[in-house]
Amino acid sequence: MPNNEQTADPGVRVDGRSWTIQRRVLGALLLRELLTRYGRNNIGFLWLFVEPMLFTLVITAFWTATRQIHGSNIPIVAFAVTGYSSLLLWRNLPSRCIGALKANIALLFHRQVSILDVYIARIFLEMVGATTSLVVLSMVFTLMGWMPAPEDVLEVIFGWTLLAWFGTGLAMTVGGLSEKFDVFGRLWPPFSYIMFPLSGVAFIADALPPNFREIVLWLPQLNALEIMREGWFGSLMRAHYDLGYLCICNLLLTFSGLSLIRQIGLDAREE
Template identity: 30%
Template structure:
């Protein structure tokens, strides 16, 4: 019985997903441990540097929970988008098989990064909870939606830079430059309400900030971030994905034959 195009793509993505796992972790005995260590070490450093100051400025909020809900969403966005750019080169030989398309490699990598960081998030939140820090998931739907939109947004950005990078190789260098300032303007280490309101219209163009603050609202009772919007995050994500898919559709054959 012939399989549908969707079933074929599912099988391709599944195979690429397990290939990515072997490539990423197979040669290291503690490979899976390193996936947890990176965000945990990052969190520990920031807690050491800013913990005392932020405890004084936000006495009613658990700073580890606050920080964790900023770092992990940023890592998801950063890792999916940057790893998507090199997805074609890493899987070049597989494109001799007709069912394998460049977009499948992005979806497989995005799925792996999502699984890794959702797992890391759950583990670190449990560690934080057991250490005596308080949080409560007050809106699971908001948490799931904001993270889902962030993952789709990351795929859209990765798709855009993958296509541009295959067309004009120099453009691949712009993504890391683009990501670095986002770390400092996405409310990773500070709440939006700590910024003077006259700067909000500029900061709120950044969809990562919306995802971060919505994530905090979902797990921190009483934490309200005025100005952020799930609707804005959704619209920005859909627009980015649309642009990425349109670019991909026009350049797919050229990328496969280049």
């Protein structure tokens, strides 16, 4: 520190990975991310929720206007809000993790900041944004009577949590792969576009022909969305999902993501 009255101070030790240090670093990274992404102009960090909300609103309005067929009795607004929010959750997490390391590489000079911290901060922020957007929109629409309230809140939370876990595992895997192979970062956007129409954003599994349904249910995110929608409108639809399969996929993605992130650390090239 500036003056020398503190020479008795042994200095700031940041060895080890205690919970206190971990929390400190994550908190600092979160605030840093918020500021670099949204700055201090106009509504600043509120964009974190407003941006996904606007996306969802536009899609909802569009579907309502075109009366798109989704093959069930679920009100179209409820359908769009749950579907599009879930897309934001599993698609934006990986997108934000591509190039995350490059943007923060200078921070790794501080030994208490790990590569994993950088990813966790980005994933967490994106999750908060998508979740807040879902909660706020569904509350408003429920109050306005455009959307039914969830029939089983716990199941909704359960499904949403599983989807967030899927997104986290996928984000770490995609982030890690994009760091190892540049080309992967470019392949992810088209790849996610292919999954987008198949992931249940615009349909429920029950509306599909059985053969086709079997195929698309290989997508873990559709399974999670079905759980969530069952919690929300269980009496209006028949859900199709395999909880065991979803959990296994999530576990595998989590492990592959953690392993890839560790490998990036070990492969780090001289700079």
